[in-house]
Amino acid sequence: MRVNLANIWVVLNETRYPENIGAAARACCNMGITKLAVVCPERLDRSRILKMATHEASHLVENMLLFHDLKEALSGFNFVAGTTARTGRHRLPTHGPRQLARTVAPISQVNKVALLFGSENSGLTNEHLEMCQAIVTIPTAGFSSINLAQSVMILCYEMFCACTETTKRAPRLATLQELEGMYRHLSEMFCAVGLVNPQHPSYWLHLARRFLGRCHLKSKEIRLIRGLCRQVLRTVNCMKQKRL
Amino acid sequence: MRVNLANIWVVLNETRYPENIGAAARACCNMGITKLAVVCPERLDRSRILKMATHEASHLVENMLLFHDLKEALSGFNFVAGTTARTGRHRLPTHGPRQLARTVAPISQVNKVALLFGSENSGLTNEHLEMCQAIVTIPTAGFSSINLAQSVMILCYEMFCACTETTKRAPRLATLQELEGMYRHLSEMFCAVGLVNPQHPSYWLHLARRFLGRCHLKSKEIRLIRGLCRQVLRTVNCMKQKRL
Incomplete structure (x- = not known):
């Protein structure tokens, strides 16, 4: 399956710290999510956001959508978690x-x-959660x-x-014939x-079989041994020949 | 089953930013991991660490172990990832x-x-990874x-x-010290x-490390080898002596 995360948005509601927006942008970028929206952030200090986002995720910050109302921000989504x-109580099953x-x-x-996250202090209220299809x-x-960006x-x-x-796919293992050789x-x-x-001539071979038998050896490793x-x-x- | 994470340590090698140590401590605490060790941190500013750790994870920071050598830090572990x-190339399968x-x-x-993490800049070197049983x-x-604390x-x-x-239940494994011996x-x-x-004097040792590193060796097997x-x-x- 081709990885397609193009329809997934991270929506941050009422964030307090610009650093968390930046760190969230970096995390999104690491995981292939390219869409970010913020709703009523307490502070929107671009330089503090960009510092945590790193250069690689700066395009997420540049293209980030800003809303002043959560309902408006969510209105175009088909599914909100x-x-x-x-x-x-009084909530959907989590x-x-x-x-x-x-x-x-x-x-x-x-x-x-939309993957919806609440503020660092108080999270999402019941009213916010009412707008979700999943919790x-x-x-x-x-x-x-948990720290917001970690979540x-x-x-x-x-x-x-x-x-x-x-x-x-599991690796291809050696054949029994190779093992016995x-x-x-x-x-x-x-x-x-x-x-x-002398009491037990095959003692060492026995130990070797027991140990190597459980190692899931590949052909290359057989050749090494x-x-x-x-x-x-x-x-x-x-050395023997030289001695003779 | 009771959740038991008491034997799991997070080991941070050569961290640059105290904030990342603090954020890592908070993440550990969220997930029930209580043991933290740092090796040769560039800066160890307690107030910056504790600010990110939050009060709840401050005990992890207080009890954190500090080492000046990675090999020493890892010597008592049975398994290092x-x-x-x-x-x-030339590494264990990831x-x-x-x-x-x-x-x-x-x-x-x-x-x-031990869950081992390298520095923010350069991660773990090949030399560090040679000490690991899994990558x-x-x-x-x-x-x-990925940001260190996010990882x-x-x-x-x-x-x-x-x-x-x-x-x-898993068997008891050999320690890193036994492996290195x-x-x-x-x-x-x-x-x-x-x-x-002659081109690559440690070639065979390298192959042996790669193969034996993934075998989850027990002490008895180390003695056998x-x-x-x-x-x-x-x-x-x-034979040499007899030849002389």
């Missing part, structure tokens, strides 16, 4: 970011989607107050992952260097 | 944060795990330079998610049997 740390992203990724291919809460271990990052990261999710070679080396337990065996055998044989 | 944006977290969550139940790259959409957040978030869903021993053996490439090294060295030396 609001983030909140609180899980009060999703985790991953679950939300998996729901929203296909929706976003043909619909305009998302980032799971935390007790201390639930933006987690949501954008999950959106990016969900939009790129494909069946990843390696074990024969190892066994020969163990003998050559005197690693033989056999290269070592070959070199040890060559060294030992060469 | 290094983060990098670059995907160069994981995504989710895949890594799912591997590491069970391991962390009985082993000390993790956060997926991005082109602009791959910490994504890794901690994934660890928290994975630890809340994990049930598997084994690599020294292997290097000695490679020399003894003439496995030295060192036993082999010892025996090869003994055989070769013994």
Whole structure:
């Protein structure tokens, strides 16, 4: 699937700190989200925003839309997901970011989607959340107050992952034949260097099988191990001959 | 299952900005990670760190360990995962944060795990990455330079998610110190049997690190490999003496 995040917007409502707008822009840019809107920011200091956005994300800041009313800002969207740390009553059921992203990724291919974030102090109110089609809460271990730009990052990261999710290919492993060839070679080396337990001649090979058996070896690694065996055998044989 | 992140440390190497240490501490605290270590920070301005950490995460900053050498900082860990944006050659295969977290969550139940992050400018060098058992790259959409504290957040978030869903128990792994001892021993053996490439003297050691680094070695297996090294060295030396 081609990654298409063109319909996903990050909408920041009533932000206090310009630095958080900049850091959010950078996070969006990292994760392929190019649309940013701010609604009633307390301060809109471009230089402080741009400093945190870094040069790479400055185009997001330049093209950022500014609104003075949340309802107006959201009016053109087909789907709005609001983030909140609180899980009060009278609200929609809340999703985790991953679950939300998996729901929203296909929706976003043909619909305009807003990821909505509230202010640093008070988050989104019930009134704001009423405008949302989904509510998302980032799971935390007790201390639930996540920095605004960090929350933006987690949501954008999950959106990016969900939009790129494909069946990843596992590496190609060595064949059994290659493995057995390696074990024969190892066994020969163990003998050559005197690693033989008379009570239990295959003791070392046994250990090697147990260890290497669980390593999911690739052909290249088999060749590496056999290269070592070959070199040890060559060294030992060469020395024996010189001794004769 | 009870969420147990007590064995997971965030280790920040050569950070430039105290604010990033503070923001990382807050992110750790959000996600239930309570152990933080810094290695050779450029500046260690407590007030700037604490401002970003917020009051809730100040205990992480108070209990943060400070090291002057990365090897020393990592020596007691059983598993080190290094983060990098670059995907160069001659390295371990890289994981995504989710895949890594799912591997590491069970391991962390009985082993000390480090999530290692490099400096804001240059990240982790190849030399740093050689000390890692896994390499993790956060997926991005082109602009791959993620703010340090944002990277910490994504890794901690994934660890928290994975630890809340994990049930598997992992074996106890060897420490970094044991691993490094084994690599020294292997290097000695490679020399003894003439496995030295004059153009690139550490070529074989490099391959060994790449292969063994991903095998999640236990102490017993380290002893097995060192036993082999010892025996090869003994055989070769013994033959040399007889030749004289």
